[in-house]
Amino acid sequence: MSDEKHLRRAIELSQGNAEAATGGPFGAVVVRDGMIVGEGANRVITDFDPTAHAEVVAIRAACRQLGTYDLSGAVIYTSCEPCPMCLAAILWARIDRMVYANTRADAAAIGFDDAWFYEQVALPIDGRALPAQRLLGDEARAVFQLWAQNPDKIPY
Numbered sequence: 544m545s546d547e548k549h550l551r552r553a554i555e556l557s558q559g560n561a562e563a564a565t566g567g568p569f570g571a572v573v574v575r576d577g578m579i580v581g582e583g584a585n586r587v588i589t590d591f592d593p594t595a596h597a598e599v600v601a602i603r604a605a606c607r608q609l610g611t612y613d614l615s616g617a618v619i620y621t622s623c624e625p626c627p628m629c630l631a632a633i634l635w636a637r638i639d640r641m642v643y644a645n646t647r648a649d650a651a652a653i654g655f656d657d658a659w660f661y662e663q664v665a666l667p668i669d670g671r672a673l674p675a676q677r678l679l680g681d682e683a684r685a686v687f688q689l690w691a692q693n694p695d696k697i698p699y
């Protein structure tokens with residue numbers, strides 16, 4: 544019941560973009576202890592930001608609201624099954640659970656083909672469409688070692 548209420552809010556946020564054509568028709572809310580602590584609609588077009596997907600916008604809002612980078616104990620409600628970037632953001636945020644409405648296939652049917660991204664992520668790095676070249680491993684690894692040895696670091 545509560546799940547449906549929060550998911551309806553996510554769908555409502557997506558509807559605003561669908562009607563005003565201000566961004567992709569996607570909305571998301573983050574809930575902790577039964578309260579909405581962050582919400583967002585897709586802002587890719589309005590913010591000139593390809594990473595401003597609804598889930599990322601909602602996670603950023605929730606973290607600002609709560610003053611944390613760790614959303615353990617929270618649930619994310621999203622109007623559509625997330626793309627790989629948003630799935631990773633949800634995992635990085637340590638969110639406990641996800642509830643969604645539209646599927647990846649539904650998104651693909653209106654031109655948002657995240658399926659290709661999921662395929663790319665699963666490929667080895669030299670098998671992807673994105674050319675990738677590794678350089679300066681020793682120099683970068685030295686910085687990792689510096690961080691690993693820093694007693695003031697905050698692991699997350």
Ligand SMILES: [Zn+2]
Pocket residue numbers: 596597598625626627628629630
């Ligand atoms: Zn996304």
